[in-house]
Amino acid sequence: MRRSTGSRWVAWVMVSAAAAVLCVVSLGGQSDEGRYDQVVASISKKGLRELGAYATLAKLLAEGPRLTGSPQADAAVAAMAVHMRALGFENVRLEPTTVGHWIRGEGEEGQIVSPLAGTIPVKVRAIGNSIATPSQGITAGVVEVRTFQELETLGDKARGRIVFFNGAMDPTLIDAFQAYGGAARQRSGGAVAAAKAGGVAAVVRSLTLGIDDDPHTGTMSYDEGTPKIPAVTISTAAAERLSEVLRRDPEAKFRFRTSSRTLAPVTSHNVMGEIRGVKKPEEVILLGGHIDSWDLSPGAHDDGAGCAQSIEALRLIKDLGLKPKRTIRAVLFMDEENGGSGGRD
Amino acid sequence: MRRSTGSRWVAWVMVSAAAAVLCVVSLGGQSDEGRYDQVVASISKKGLRELGAYATLAKLLAEGPRLTGSPQADAAVAAMAVHMRALGFENVRLEPTTVGHWIRGEGEEGQIVSPLAGTIPVKVRAIGNSIATPSQGITAGVVEVRTFQELETLGDKARGRIVFFNGAMDPTLIDAFQAYGGAARQRSGGAVAAAKAGGVAAVVRSLTLGIDDDPHTGTMSYDEGTPKIPAVTISTAAAERLSEVLRRDPEAKFRFRTSSRTLAPVTSHNVMGEIRGVKKPEEVILLGGHIDSWDLSPGAHDDGAGCAQSIEALRLIKDLGLKPKRTIRAVLFMDEENGGSGGRD
Numbered sequence: 294m295r296r297s298t299g300s301r302w303v304a305w306v307m308v309s310a311a312a313a314v315l316c317v318v319s320l321g322g323q324s325d326e327g328r329y330d331q332v333v334a335s336i337s338k339k340g341l342r343e344l345g346a347y348a349t350l351a352k353l354l355a356e357g358p359r360l361t362g363s364p365q366a367d368a369a370v371a372a373m374a375v376h377m378r379a380l381g382f383e384n385v386r387l388e389p390t391t392v393g394h395w396i397r398g399e400g401e402e403g404q405i406v407s408p409l410a411g412t413i414p415v416k417v418r419a420i421g422n423s424i425a426t427p428s429q430g431i432t433a434g435v436v437e438v439r440t441f442q443e444l445e446t447l448g449d450k451a452r453g454r455i456v457f458f459n460g461a462m463d464p465t466l467i468d469a470f471q472a473y474g475g476a477a478r479q480r481s482g483g484a485v486a487a488a489k490a491g492g493v494a495a496v497v498r499s500l501t502l503g504i505d506d507d508p509h510t511g512t513m514s515y516d517e518g519t520p521k522i523p524a525v526t527i528s529t530a531a532a533e534r535l536s537e538v539l540r541r542d543p544e545a546k547f548r549f550r551t552s553s554r555t556l557a558p559v560t561s562h563n564v565m566g567e568i569r570g571v572k573k574p575e576e577v578i579l580l581g582g583h584i585d586s587w588d589l590s591p592g593a594h595d596d597g598a599g600c601a602q603s604i605e606a607l608r609l610i611k612d613l614g615l616k617p618k619r620t621i622r623a624v625l626f627m628d629e630e631n632g633g634s635g636g637r638d
Numbered sequence: 639m640r641r642s643t644g645s646r647w648v649a650w651v652m653v654s655a656a657a658a659v660l661c662v663v664s665l666g667g668q669s670d671e672g673r674y675d676q677v678v679a680s681i682s683k684k685g686l687r688e689l690g691a692y693a694t695l696a697k698l699l700a701e702g703p704r705l706t707g708s709p710q711a712d713a714a715v716a717a718m719a720v721h722m723r724a725l726g727f728e729n730v731r732l733e734p735t736t737v738g739h740w741i742r743g744e745g746e747e748g749q750i751v752s753p754l755a756g757t758i759p760v761k762v763r764a765i766g767n768s769i770a771t772p773s774q775g776i777t778a779g780v781v782e783v784r785t786f787q788e789l790e791t792l793g794d795k796a797r798g799r800i801v802f803f804n805g806a807m808d809p810t811l812i813d814a815f816q817a818y819g820g821a822a823r824q825r826s827g828g829a830v831a832a833a834k835a836g837g838v839a840a841v842v843r844s845l846t847l848g849i850d851d852d853p854h855t856g857t858m859s860y861d862e863g864t865p866k867i868p869a870v871t872i873s874t875a876a877a878e879r880l881s882e883v884l885r886r887d888p889e890a891k892f893r894f895r896t897s898s899r900t901l902a903p904v905t906s907h908n909v910m911g912e913i914r915g916v917k918k919p920e921e922v923i924l925l926g927g928h929i930d931s932w933d934l935s936p937g938a939h940d941d942g943a944g945c946a947q948s949i950e951a952l953r954l955i956k957d958l959g960l961k962p963k964r965t966i967r968a969v970l971f972m973d974e975e976n977g978g979s980g981g982r983d
Contacts, residue, residue, distance in 0.1 A: 337810070337812075338810045341809050341810045341811075341812070342809055342810060344809075464686045464687055464689075465682070465683040465686045465687060466686075467682075467686070
């Protein structure tokens with residue numbers, strides 16, 4: 294997950310490209326400052342007229358969701374290398390990196406089972422890296438908590454039960470990313486905390502301020518020495534529903550089944566291309582985004598936008614015939630979502 | 639048309655309400671500054687939790703498009719007065735204002751007629767205040783211009799023809815409202831300029847940066863002493879199409895028919911309600927939006943948003959039990975789109 298919003302899209306490309314050309318070689322007698330103003334204006338006008346980042350984004354999205362280890366991720370890497378070469382970038386190359394390989398598998402299903410409220414189907418989505426349930430699924434009573442502190446005070450009440458993390462994002466934080474960050478631990482660390490309390494599974498409210506029926510995924514991890522239990526998200530609407538059923542029938546059960554698997558790590562790649570600097574080519578100005586996305590979405594915004602912006606900034610500089618002093622490089626990093634390996638290797 | 643964007647929506651409500659309470663009566667020994675910080679925070683939190691402006695907006699939109707003189711405009715006025723009373727506002731009242739009454743009528747249609755390119759149907763929308771075509775429509779050759787200057791240099795070439803204003807909004811202006819302003823004269827003044835050049839009608843490219851098939855409307859006016867000719871918009875996609883056909887076949891004709899009519903002015907109303915100030919009730923802080931919208935859209939953004947924001951700011955202040963020193967008034971003005979009478983009368 295990257296912090297960005299649609300309204301900053303075009304502006305970001307302009308700023309990236311403009312910042313990158315602050316190393317353009319002087320070509321005439323004009324003062325640097327005046328010349329840079331012209332360069333920035335020419336980049337801005339060309340970018341706004343051509344909107345080339347959208348064409349790049351469309352090429353990337355055509356490959357579909359791009360989770361690390363998936364054929365779509367490999368195809369996206371190949372397509373973006375072809376694209377950078379077609380745009381005339383120099384030194385277009387792939388940098389190997391070892392990535393985790395988790396797959397969702399087939400057949401995720403869930404339901405609330407309550408003699409009082411009836412049987413209510415609920416969409417579930419395995420959280421990235423979660424183990425699967427047994428093939429027959431898990432059925433158990435539910436204990437609802439809104440915070441980790443609440444879980445810690447439960448004593449034995451979570452034992453043998455599914456721990457339902459129903460902490461909503463805080464709507465009073467104007468910066469919604471702070472609200473996201475405040476609630477994200479339920480997803481990343483809910484399974485470990487639930488297992489420590491004796492729980493048999495974790496069910497987590499999706500991280501969104503909206504009330505809808507679309508369960509989100511994301512990443513999680515297990516601890517050494519803590520039993521691994523399966524973890525899923527449910528939508529915000531389903532979370533409200535489950536909470537209401539539990540108010541009326543504290544003995545209601547939740548049943549769910551998932552089929553995810555963790556396979557052996559595989560080799561994937563960062564993609565990079567550049568415009569070589571004419572004075573100090575060994576000094577590099579780097580623009581980047583991450584090319585991977587979760588398996589449930591083509592990730593136009595997170596982070597197809599960052600990839601397209603990085604490529605577009607170089608395209609504009611190159612097509613305007615600008616000669617940067619330093620090398621300007623675009624890097625599409627593999628694996629931000631599920632481990633960050635591409636940025637570390 | 640009001641300048642506002644969705645991303646500023648919530649922030650605008652907060653700022654409006656916060657600015658309005660900078661006249662709250664001091665209740666304790668605390669410094670004004672510290673107390674105002676608390677007041678602003680309480681308004682902000684309540685607003686973000688409750689999002690009441692959306693409920694107000696839904697009530698307004700339920701009445702449909704609200705062009706001056708329409709039954710929907712009257713219904714919206716009545717509904718908003720009821721709503722303000724239900725929210726407990728004081729002095730809820732209607733202020734009469736005389737508004738123009740233009741109706742679109744039934745049966746708008748257009749087509750490009752070219753022996754070379756074939757007959758191509760084109761959606762047309764009468765511009766607000768335009769006269770209608772004769773009942774059989776208008777069929778004539780077309781002269782395309784991108785600027786008023788270009789029209790002035792045509793000499794006799796516009797005589798007996800339809801003048802096609804195809805000036806696109808400038809995509810290089812980051813502030814799209816400047817681009818809108820730069821192209822809007824084609825719509826507001828195109829018919830007069832075309833008539834002065836001897837044209838029989840004006841066809842105007844819609845004011846949007848996007849290429850789509852949705853013709854926009856808006857307002858226009860006639861001059862005393864210049865023949866009144868009918869004016870319509872076509873979509874940006876249709877404008878590109880017509881331009882391309884004219885390149886291949888300069889003798890292509892355009893045919894269109896509209897049925898709009900201007901009826902006698904009628905009485906409509908501004909709607910207002912307030913929270914009376916406890917120290918200086920005769921001094922008024924006014925928040926406002928315009929309640930009318932074009933007949934082709936319920937105007938959620940332009941300017942349902944402004945109306946809902948104004949009401950929400952007062953609702954938050956009132957429901958928090960704040961006692962402003964000065965009177966805070968919300969006014970929903972009738973007729974911004976087609977004449978501005980409500981703000982003048």
